[in-house]
Amino acid sequence: MPTTLKELAARAKVHPSTVSRVVNQDPSLRIGPTTRARIEALLRETEYRPNGVARGLKLRQTLVLAVVIPDITNPFFGALFRGIEDGAAPRGYQVLLCNTDGSPDRQRAHLHSLIARRVDGVILASSFLKDQAVRWLRHQRIPYALVNRFSDEGLDPFVGSDDVIGARLATQHLISSGHVRIGHLAGQSTVSTGVLRRRGFQMAMVESRLRAEPELQAEAGFVEDGGMRATERLMALQEPPTAVFAVTDMVAVGAYGVARRLGLRVPEDLAIVGYNDIPLAGRLIPGLTTVHVPIHEFGSAAARLVLEQIDSGQVTPKRVVYAPQLVIRGSTASGAEVLNAVNVASRGIGE
Amino acid sequence: MPTTLKELAARAKVHPSTVSRVVNQDPSLRIGPTTRARIEALLRETEYRPNGVARGLKLRQTLVLAVVIPDITNPFFGALFRGIEDGAAPRGYQVLLCNTDGSPDRQRAHLHSLIARRVDGVILASSFLKDQAVRWLRHQRIPYALVNRFSDEGLDPFVGSDDVIGARLATQHLISSGHVRIGHLAGQSTVSTGVLRRRGFQMAMVESRLRAEPELQAEAGFVEDGGMRATERLMALQEPPTAVFAVTDMVAVGAYGVARRLGLRVPEDLAIVGYNDIPLAGRLIPGLTTVHVPIHEFGSAAARLVLEQIDSGQVTPKRVVYAPQLVIRGSTASGAEVLNAVNVASRGIGE
DNA sequence: TACGATAGGGCAATCGTTTGTTCACGACAA
DNA sequence: TTGTCGTGAACAAACGATTGCCCTATCGTA
Structure with a gap:
């Protein structure tokens, strides 16, 4: 029952096109001052x-962006979403949010709906290394960008950080703190972040002539409960690690829980490093040493990347990569050490 | 460039309407088996x-629901969103997410866009007591529901819990633990939850012949930093409280932070109770005693409420109210006490 | 006076579907 | 042979906007 152009035109005794031109301030055709006033009133x-x-049907644009993520309940994705929204809003875009819970099927189902809806762009933060859905997106010629995780299946528009470097940074920090027996709470090997962060871990170990023993690398997924189970396995070893590098902060939170349950002090009995630097990391007690990445900017950059493609009409496989930075907190050092710690993080670089 | 009905029709040498009927399995008109097979192939x-x-233009439905909240970064709204999505997905709906950061202007702007988009329904979890936007929504005759917070401006479709009872429960718990000087970290008085939880607090105090002194009620807003500032003010009093009831768990988290900074032990020096029982509450150390409400169900119930209205074509000011339950954890009792604690929560009731 | 320029606004096609109505045709009964 | 009925498919009018093009006054100028 909302008013239509036609109704207005009838009331103003003009043609619908005239009303349309007033509404859109069409520069190509000038409207007489009196008619214009009448219509504007x-x-x-x-x-x-x-x-x-x-409007969307005629102009072939919906002013909607879609975001596909595993779970908005995860603080990482909350921050990411805000970044995306902030990047999209100035252009009049609103954002459709789709949770997949890590299920490729749900991801596919969502993408199908989104394409049918003719959303103007898709931001995918839940991709797998081998992800046919990504290939499909590319094939649809719809503007899209991958965030944080990327896919093997070709070169895609991407925003994220260098996971190998970040993981290496984190592990080096543990090594230089004197740890030798270091564990890794690893992400799934079906996901780029899982693979690359593990690689960074191994690289740092090898570079320091330490052995990255398989038994010390336990798959934990990306969230808390996986982190708990993996930590339990590691701490049940004959010779448990004195430090662990967790693939994400949420996994590290799981490690905190297990450490506490086992009566282990952090960092004295078990040092912990996370990844992402979600707000929660700084609130943990002790604070979580972690690899900082600009989550919010991931989001806004991804939005911009997609908007660029919308504007240019081309899918440009441009990659925006931020340098990760190590943030040292209490989970790897005693209070005094934290105060003296030099932040050895690499500088942030733009694209 | 996606295929259109017309193109398919041309290729199949039939009329577009015939293709449409095959696609939609139109029961009103039977299609010959050979044509059907040809088209289906x-x-x-x-x-x-x-x-x-x-399709949306013709059928006047977009299969989109919109959710308007203050900030998805807040765990409460993350859980709420998942509930909404879960309630909407079975019917083929996807969900547009709008953050307002508590700004009435942004809320209005978002609602305007949403109406222009012809979303099929709106779920508003960021309403104020005096909220012209709510009146406006009602006036638009668009299916909507208010969640958690409600508005004064009339009777609206609503899902939430009884804030007065919940707050009373929380405060009574502190009183029965022996506290006399109890503070309240209050929400804004522009929001129903702020007003009603304060009322519940005062009610419990008066019922126990305790004075709810104004100086012990400090406005904290609904998130962490407000909770910190309010707690600081309270603890700086001549005679600081020995316990506080926080209007939300996030505000309680702020109280934890200040307590720690001031060297106060929880619960020995300062007992804390929160509200909502977000996942974080159970992970705090000590665990946060809080008022549990079924956040996820708030969301799915709200989605159903809106879908009902879409189906019936009417705005029904039905209210779905869940009973809050007290969850006792370490922030109000020593370990032994927690183990012995009787859960005094009222039973959950359906609508 | 006649002609061209210009301002102001109407016309109609189009975007891709849906759906009530009409139409052509063959079968069948009267 | 004519009328009726059923089948299978085409027709066309929406849904609510946008926009290139055309039309008609009116004004200025030669």
Whole structure:
């Protein structure tokens, strides 16, 4: 029942196209001052809003971006979403949010709906290394970007950080703190972040002539409960690690829980390093040493990347990569050490 | 460039309407078996997906629900969103997420866009007591529901819990633990939850012949930093409280932070109770005693409420109210006490 | 006076579907 | 042979906007 252009036109005794031109301030055609005034009064009176669906059909744009993530409940994705929204809003875009819970099927189902809806762009933060869905997205010629995780299946528009370097940084920090027996709470090997962070871990170990023993690398997934189970396995070893590098902060949170349950002090009995630097990391007691990445900027950069493609009409496999930075907190050092710690993080670089 | 009905029709040498009828399995008109087979083959071959925008224009439905909240970064809203999505997905709906950061202006702006987009329904979890936007929503005759917070401006479809009872429960618990000087970290008085939880607090105090002194009630807003500032003010009093009831768990988290900084032990020096029982509450050390409400169900119930209205075509000011339950953890009792604690929570009731 | 320029606004096609109605044709009964 | 009925498919009018093009006054100028 909202007002339509046609109704307004009838009331103003003009043709619908004329009303449309007033609404859109069409520069190509000038409207007489009196008609314009009459129509504008009507517009205000009726609080007319053009039907976005009809507009979308005609103009072939919906002003909607879609975000596909595993779980918005995870603080990482909350921050990411805000970044995306902030990047998209200035251009009048609103954002559709889709949770997959890590299921490729749900991801596919969501993507199908999104394509049918003709969303103007898709931001995918839940991709796998071998992800046919990504290939499919590319094939659809719809503007899209991968965030944080990327896919093997070709070169995609991507925003993220260098996971190998970040993981190496984290592990080096543990090594230089004197740890020798260091464990890794690893992510799934089906996901780029899982593979690359493990690689960074191994690289740091080898570079320091330490052995990255398989038994010290336990798959933990990316969230808390996996972190708990993996930590339990590691601490049940004959010779448990004195430090662990967790693939994400949430996994590290799981490690905190187990350490506490086992009566282990952090960092004295078990040092812990995370990845991502979600807000929660700084609130843990002791604070979690972690690899900082600019989550919010991941989001806004991804939004911009997609908007660029929308503007240019081309899918450009541009990659925006931020340098990770180590943030040292209490989970790897005693209080005094934290105060003296030099932040050895590499500088942040732009694209 | 996606395939259209017309193209398919041309290729199958039939009229577009015939293709449409095959796609939608239109029961009103039977299609000959050979034509049908021909068309179906074509549909599979081209992976045809009807243009949702055109469909939306014709059918006057977008299969989109919108959610308006203050900040998805807040765990409460993360859980709420998942509930909404879970309630909406079975019906083929996807969900647009809008953050307002508590700004009425942004809320209005978002609602305007949403109406223009012709979303099928709106779930508003960021309403104020005096909220013209709510009146406006009602006036638009668009299916909507308020969640958690409600508005004064009339009777709206609503899902939430009884804040007065919940707050009373929380405060009574502190009183029965022997506390006399109890503070309240209050929410804004522009929001129903702020007002009602304060009322519940005062009610419990008065019922126990305790004075709810104004100086012990400090406005904290609903998130962490407000909780910190309010706690600081309270603890700086001549005679600081020995316990506080925080309007939300996030505010309670702020109280934890200040307590720690001031060297106060929880619960010995300062007992703390929160509200909502977000996942974080159980992970704090000590665990946060809080008022549990079924956040996820708030979301799915709200989605159902909106879907009902969409189906019936009417705005029904039905209210779904869940009973809050007290969850006792370490922030109000020593370890032994927690083990012995009787859960005095009221029973959960359905609608 | 006649002609061209210009301003102001109407016309109609189009975007991709849906769906009530009409139409052509063959079968069948009267 | 004519009328009726059923089948299978085409027709066309929406849904609500946008926009290139055309039309008609009116004004200025030669």
